[in-house]
Amino acid sequence: MRTVATASHLRAAEEKVFSEQPGVDLMSRAADAIVSVARVIAPSGPVVVAVGPGNNGGDGLYAAAALAGDRDVLVWLAMGTGHEAGLHAADEAGCRQVDAAEATESLTDASLVIDAVLGIGGRAGLPEHLAMFVDAVDALGVPVLAVDLPSGLDTDSGAAHPSFRADCTVTFAAPKPCHVVGEASERCGDLVVVDIGVPVPDTGVFVAEESDVARWWPVPGPDSHKYTRGVVGLDTGSSHYPGAALLGCAGALHAGPGMVRYLGGAPQGLVVSRFPSVVMADGRVQAMVLGSGWGDLEDAAERLAGALSRGVPLVLDADALSLLPADLPPGSLLTPHAGELARMLGVQRHEVDADPMGKAREAASRFGATVLLKGGTQYVATPSGTVTIAVRGPAWTGQAGSGDTLAGACGTLLAAGLEADRAAILGASLQAITASRHPGPHPPDVLASFFPDVIADLVDVADLR
Ligand SMILES: NC(=O)C1=CN([C@@H]2O[C@H](COP(=O)(O)OP(=O)(O)OC[C@H]3O[C@@H](n4cnc5c(N)ncnc54)[C@H](O)[C@@H]3O)[C@@H](O)[C@H]2O)[C@@H](O)CC1
Numbered sequence: 001m002r003t004v005a006t007a008s009h010l011r012a013a014e015e016k017v018f019s020e021q022p023g024v025d026l027m028s029r030a031a032d033a034i035v036s037v038a039r040v041i042a043p044s045g046p047v048v049v050a051v052g053p054g055n056n057g058g059d060g061l062y063a064a065a066a067l068a069g070d071r072d073v074l075v076w077l078a079m080g081t082g083h084e085a086g087l088h089a090a091d092e093a094g095c096r097q098v099d100a101a102e103a104t105e106s107l108t109d110a111s112l113v114i115d116a117v118l119g120i121g122g123r124a125g126l127p128e129h130l131a132m133f134v135d136a137v138d139a140l141g142v143p144v145l146a147v148d149l150p151s152g153l154d155t156d157s158g159a160a161h162p163s164f165r166a167d168c169t170v171t172f173a174a175p176k177p178c179h180v181v182g183e184a185s186e187r188c189g190d191l192v193v194v195d196i197g198v199p200v201p202d203t204g205v206f207v208a209e210e211s212d213v214a215r216w217w218p219v220p221g222p223d224s225h226k227y228t229r230g231v232v233g234l235d236t237g238s239s240h241y242p243g244a245a246l247l248g249c250a251g252a253l254h255a256g257p258g259m260v261r262y263l264g265g266a267p268q269g270l271v272v273s274r275f276p277s278v279v280m281a282d283g284r285v286q287a288m289v290l291g292s293g294w295g296d297l298e299d300a301a302e303r304l305a306g307a308l309s310r311g312v313p314l315v316l317d318a319d320a321l322s323l324l325p326a327d328l329p330p331g332s333l334l335t336p337h338a339g340e341l342a343r344m345l346g347v348q349r350h351e352v353d354a355d356p357m358g359k360a361r362e363a364a365s366r367f368g369a370t371v372l373l374k375g376g377t378q379y380v381a382t383p384s385g386t387v388t389i390a391v392r393g394p395a396w397t398g399q400a401g402s403g404d405t406l407a408g409a410c411g412t413l414l415a416a417g418l419e420a421d422r423a424a425i426l427g428a429s430l431q432a433i434t435a436s437r438h439p440g441p442h443p444p445d446v447l448a449s450f451f452p453d454v455i456a457d458l459v460d461v462a463d464l465r
């Protein structure tokens with residue numbers, strides 16, 4: 001996991017470094033990292049560096065100076081001014097200063113554009129002349145390397161302001177919110193996080209990576225059996241929504257449980273004919289999933305009370321989220337989408353959309369349970385206030401039934417003994433990674449059927465033997 005830091009977190013951390021190590025040259029370290037990545041993306045050919053007025057431009061100018069040793073480097077002062085010492089270094093190294101028209105014309109031959117216009121000091125959006133330059137870059141398909149972040153984005157949000165669209169972003173110390181949430185994250189391309197000697201601040205916000213999923217996945221050992229791997233009970237689906245039972249079973253089974261018990265109100269024959277390993281008899285379970293596809297079941301409250309009396313961690317999804325009891329069993333997980341979270345908190349949907357992380361954190365605190373807020377960006381908030389952003393995937397998963405399979409997978413992971421936040425991070429990340437590796441409009445149960453291949457590929461092969 002990586003810590004996610006805002007612009008003000010980063011500024012405070014940098015100031016501490018400067019006060020403790022007067023004269024430290026962080027800009028050269030930043031420039032070195034940019035140069036290394038630039039050489040990988042475009043080993044030769046002319047480079048156009050769009051430079052802004054602040055230190056982000058300074059990073060770009062020192063990188064331009066280093067690259068000018070063996071290729072043509074054109075420097076465009078996109079805001080009219082630039083970091084003085086950086087400009088001097090670029091001039092000395094033989095970079096050629098160009099105006100907007102020449103910068104745009106030179107794109108036809110350019111192997112790379114370095115966007116060093118605005119970084120964490122930038123205001124969101126781009127002035128007209130820069131927006132036109134970005135359009136020209138996009139139209140010609142010239143690769144873009146963004147310094148710290150694609151200029152135009154708001155560092156601290158996922159909002160899709162007019163901005164550069166990078167193939168790769170080199171950022172310093174820690175990812176910022178714009179790199180990991182919302183549409184903004186899709187403008188960053190591959191993210192390279194570089195340690196330039198600024199300590200990562202303690203923010204309580206994290207982003208999960210594929211390597212975390214591999215590291216934390218509960219892989220059975222030589223002495224494992226169905227009860228050590230975990231038995232998950234599903235009280236999902238109903239006679240009105242029998243498909244939810246199948247989707248939950250698909251998610252639970254393909255995440256690797258010891259056993260799935262189906263205890264819901266959908267026709268049993270339907271479930272067992274599709275999934276013969278699912279057991280219909282009631283008995284011991286180590287976690288329960290409730291609510292997906294309940295609709296307006298008359299006995300919903302009794303079903304929830306029955307599950308609560310088992311004293312095992314619960315995944316509460318969909319219709320069960322409107323019946324939240326005062327005390328949930330320890331280790332329980334709530335899996336709302338934005339509309340359901342708004343209802344849980346008694347706020348408008350747009351308030352959740354405006355501050356999804358804050359609202360997920362508020363719900364976790366209020367209900368004393370981990371909250372997985374589902375959507376394009378998936379937030380896992382704990383009652384202690386930490387938030388982890390799950391690995392992102394393509395929007396193919398944005399379809400009816402994805403939440404049902406996800407709840408089933410999370411139930412399997414809770415039954416395996418994982419803490420609720422890990423179960424949520426792993427379940428949500430697995431679904432996203434699977435959609436990345438198997439892109440296309442697969443129905444949610446079909447996508448879940450690819451989970452085993454993805455899990456096997458992620459975890460250490462030796463562990464599977
Ligand atoms: N503080 C440091 O020592 C380090 C900073 N680094 C770099 O410095 C960057 C931050 O530098 P700065 O604080 O100078 O900020 P920026 O370089 O991000 O931009 C600040 C300047 O741009 C102007 N500006 C902001 N938004 C604008 C807009 N929309 N239109 C027109 N002008 C706009 C501001 O008025 C200000 O002059 C980081 O992103 C990183 O790239 C790195 O060199 C590492 C070390």
Ligand SMILES: [K+]
Binds near residue numbers: 056119
């Ligand atoms: K930038």
